[in-house]
Amino acid sequence: MAEHPPPSDDIRDTGIDVIVVGAGFAGIACAVECKRKGHRVMILEKVHELKQLGDMLSLGVNASRILARWGLHEKLWGVADSAGEIHIHDYLGDLVQVQKMSYPLFGAFPYNGHRAVIHEVLFEHAKSLGIEIRMGHQAVEYWEDEANGKAGVKIQTGETFDADVIVAADGVKSLARKFVIGYCDNPKPSGYAIYRAWFDAEEHGITTDPLTDFLSVHGNQVHAWIGGDMHFLAISSQGGKTICFFLTHKDNAAVDGDWSSPGKIEDVLDLLKDRDPRCAAIVSKAPSCIDWKLLVHDPLPTWVSKSGRVVLIGDAAHPFLPTSVQGASQAIEDGVTLAVSLNLAGKDNVRLGTRTWECMRYQRVHDAQMLGVTTRNLWHGAKAGDSGNKFELPMPEWLMAFDAEAHAYAAYDGIARTIVEEGYRLPSLEEVKESPGYLGRIACGAGRANLKGLLYLDENLIRIYIT
Numbered sequence: 001m002a003e004h005p006p007p008s009d010d011i012r013d014t015g016i017d018v019i020v021v022g023a024g025f026a027g028i029a030c031a032v033e034c035k036r037k038g039h040r041v042m043i044l045e046k047v048h049e050l051k052q053l054g055d056m057l058s059l060g061v062n063a064s065r066i067l068a069r070w071g072l073h074e075k076l077w078g079v080a081d082s083a084g085e086i087h088i089h090d091y092l093g094d095l096v097q098v099q100k101m102s103y104p105l106f107g108a109f110p111y112n113g114h115r116a117v118i119h120e121v122l123f124e125h126a127k128s129l130g131i132e133i134r135m136g137h138q139a140v141e142y143w144e145d146e147a148n149g150k151a152g153v154k155i156q157t158g159e160t161f162d163a164d165v166i167v168a169a170d171g172v173k174s175l176a177r178k179f180v181i182g183y184c185d186n187p188k189p190s191g192y193a194i195y196r197a198w199f200d201a202e203e204h205g206i207t208t209d210p211l212t213d214f215l216s217v218h219g220n221q222v223h224a225w226i227g228g229d230m231h232f233l234a235i236s237s238q239g240g241k242t243i244c245f246f247l248t249h250k251d252n253a254a255v256d257g258d259w260s261s262p263g264k265i266e267d268v269l270d271l272l273k274d275r276d277p278r279c280a281a282i283v284s285k286a287p288s289c290i291d292w293k294l295l296v297h298d299p300l301p302t303w304v305s306k307s308g309r310v311v312l313i314g315d316a317a318h319p320f321l322p323t324s325v326q327g328a329s330q331a332i333e334d335g336v337t338l339a340v341s342l343n344l345a346g347k348d349n350v351r352l353g354t355r356t357w358e359c360m361r362y363q364r365v366h367d368a369q370m371l372g373v374t375t376r377n378l379w380h381g382a383k384a385g386d387s388g389n390k391f392e393l394p395m396p397e398w399l400m401a402f403d404a405e406a407h408a409y410a411a412y413d414g415i416a417r418t419i420v421e422e423g424y425r426l427p428s429l430e431e432v433k434e435s436p437g438y439l440g441r442i443a444c445g446a447g448r449a450n451l452k453g454l455l456y457l458d459e460n461l462i463r464i465y466i467t
């Protein structure tokens, strides 16, 4: 373990200038932690003002313990407290499992609430620390200058900014990605889409229908219906006052994964016919819904530019499937780990700092991503009458008990030393051994006809999931 001091706010100015592009969860977390670790940080955000976009967002305890450390627990629990149980049903409505959640979990509380509300708490916290957030600043070009040890970004007005490090936290449609990896990585359809909605329980009749009032009368609720190649989640929050649903189903449409593409309620109801009537009763009360096509990227070869001064974090580096319930949490872990790494590297060793950061994050993020794939496959393959705790939402200790800040302090020296002594290599992935039914990896073919996939044993069938 490292000899570094435990995490502390009392850290001197490192003289490292950091520009963060994007004020989402990754960008805000990185900026706040950079400030705490003594770097000089500024955020450039393309939108002129925050809008109430999105719906339910979950932060796992691996991320919430960081936010609690910043002093935000009371505020966040006040707007995004979590249910104590997850009720899992088969698609006909029989109970498969009740997953008990006792808090604190590994010493922290998960937050589940409206994305915009949770995001605003973090955004206001960053402002309260004096972090400059320049709204209406859209990055249009990146560069780095190895000789002078600088990187830069140009915005839409032509104005340029330079710094020791540019952190591109510009989301799933990242512009910086091409600069960092050297080619255009177009997302592919994942084969799935989600219908999602968020609405007021009382106003839309959830509380007065005997088929749906269970979501409101018992406080916060989480119910999942699994099997038949889809899963439906109905969640109430704010003590049962607001409802959201998610229906994840097969869909190969090749359109872009926009958060605001409208869907049709009748299409959702069509998918739910022949299922537990409670699902259709919930959906029929929603005033509108979003049709979100899930896109995936192959794992990027690297998240760090050639000279180590432009770094991709959050969705820009590694978009997540919602079933992992980890997209925003891993984005926060990225930002925190990067701030610590830069602090330990120092201004003269920024490249070593960013490369060490990448080594710390690459495998962990991939393992968290794969958990989402295995959960989705397990849920979609469930049969009527199935039961047991294997259907619970996984909360493994390696994921949830993790403290990104403490881990970065503990792991930095060893990894940095290896890079110095053995040279930097592009990150590579090991197998995900902890996923249920995981057998191994396959790769075959040649040239452009390559096939890569993961092998799983699922109900006595060997399935191949193409990656």
Ligand SMILES: Cc1cc2nc3c(=O)[nH]c(=O)nc-3n(C[C@H](O)[C@H](O)[C@H](O)COP(=O)(O)OP(=O)(O)OC[C@H]3O[C@@H](n4cnc5c(N)ncnc54)[C@H](O)[C@@H]3O)c2cc1C
Pocket: 021, 022, 023, 024, 025, 026, 027, 044, 045, 046, 047, 053, 054, 055, 056, 057, 058, 115, 137, 138, 139, 140, 169, 170, 171, 172, 174, 175, 259, 313, 314, 315, 316, 327, 328, 329, 331
């Ligand atoms: C509008 C919206 C709604 C969402 N709703 C949900 C939800 O309801 N539930 C859920 O689980 N997840 C939601 N997500 C996704 C979730 O927030 C992210 O997956 C996760 O938090 C990772 O965050 P991120 O900071 O990496 O990316 P994002 O949250 O996507 O943030 C990226 C930020 O970068 C800014 N940006 C992009 N390009 C540029 C540029 N060129 N210059 C400057 N700034 C730029 C964007 O405006 C945005 O603020 C939503 C994302 C968005 C953008």
